[in-house]
Amino acid sequence: MYEGLFLLDNAHASMEWDNVVKHIHDILQKNGAEILKTEKWGEKKLAYKIKGHKRGTYLLIHFHAKNSAITTIKRDLQLSDYVIRSLIVKDDKIEELSQAVPAEGTAEKTVGAVPATAEKDLVKESDVSLKTADTV
Amino acid sequence: MTKRMFNKTSKCRFCRMGVGEVDYKDTQNLPKLTTSQGKLFSRKRSGNCARHQRSVKVSIKRARFMALLPYVA
Numbered sequence: 197m198y199e200g201l202f203l204l205d206n207a208h209a210s211m212e213w214d215n216v217v218k219h220i221h222d223i224l225q226k227n228g229a230e231i232l233k234t235e236k237w238g239e240k241k242l243a244y245k246i247k248g249h250k251r252g253t254y255l256l257i258h259f260h261a262k263n264s265a266i267t268t269i270k271r272d273l274q275l276s277d278y279v280i281r282s283l284i285v286k287d288d289k290i291e292e293l294s295q296a297v298p299a300e301g302t303a304e305k306t307v308g309a310v311p312a313t314a315e316k317d318l319v320k321e322s323d324v325s326l327k328t329a330d331t332v
Numbered sequence: 333m334t335k336r337m338f339n340k341t342s343k344c345r346f347c348r349m350g351v352g353e354v355d356y357k358d359t360q361n362l363p364k365l366t367t368s369q370g371k372l373f374s375r376k377r378s379g380n381c382a383r384h385q386r387s388v389k390v391s392i393k394r395a396r397f398m399a400l401l402p403y404v405a
Contacts, residue, residue, distance in 0.1 A: 201357065201398055224358050242399035252399070256357075285356075 198266070199287040200224075202255045202273070203246070203280045206239065209253040216278045217255065223272045229261035246280050258287065344381040346388075354387040356394035361400060366392065370405035 208216050210264045219232055220238075237254035246252070261269065266284060342348055356362070365373050365380075365388050372392055375385045396400040 203398060219390075243396070243400060243402040244404075246399055254398075281398060283356075283394060285394070 197287050198259055198261055198284050200257045200284045202282045204253045204278050206251050208278045224259055227265040227269045229259045231259045233258040343379040344384050346384040354391040356391040359400050363393055370402045
């Protein structure tokens with residue numbers, strides 16, 4: 197059970213959102229991941245510039261994957277033109293979702309603003325090292 | 333010989349809310365745990381228990397990485 201937060205390039209995300217989501221789904225599925233839930237987090241102003249980007253669109257995906265697949269997923273995401281930055285953390289509480297969501301993972305939820313995470317939504321994450329290959 | 337008093341009302345906001353781990357995506361509440369400069373508050377200042385302070389530390393660093401919070405404000 198993993199939770200991935202992907203920061204996407206606005207130029208692509210605003211024009212061809214479905215393509216971009218499909219592209220990321222493909223990366224995950226290519227590495228044998230089973231997507232449980234996809235959520236558009238909306239467009240936000242970044243706290244600091246990343247590669248010249250001041251704004252970006254966030255995409256949140258919960259998925260099942262083998263431990264060994266994460267490395268290749270991260271590498272593929274780095275090679276992708278759409279993804280500015282990504283973070284994948286382990287998540288223990290997603291088990292409950294897996295029954296409710298169709299296996300295709302096409303349950304698209306568009307959220308206008310960034311959702312205020314309620315206390316009950318706070319997920320329990322196991323320790324995942326903060327080390328990522330991305331550089332600022 | 334003195335009976336140890338158990339303090340039921342915890343100082344730690346996360347203990348009071350019954351939160352296990354702090355979520356890095358909580359862009360509403362995480363900034364409350366940092367200074368205006370974006371530095372983390374000490375436990376003395378935030379009132380967090382040791383466990384939740386560790387969790388907050390990781391969450392804020394994740395949020396910074398994803399540009400939800402500034403490294404330097």
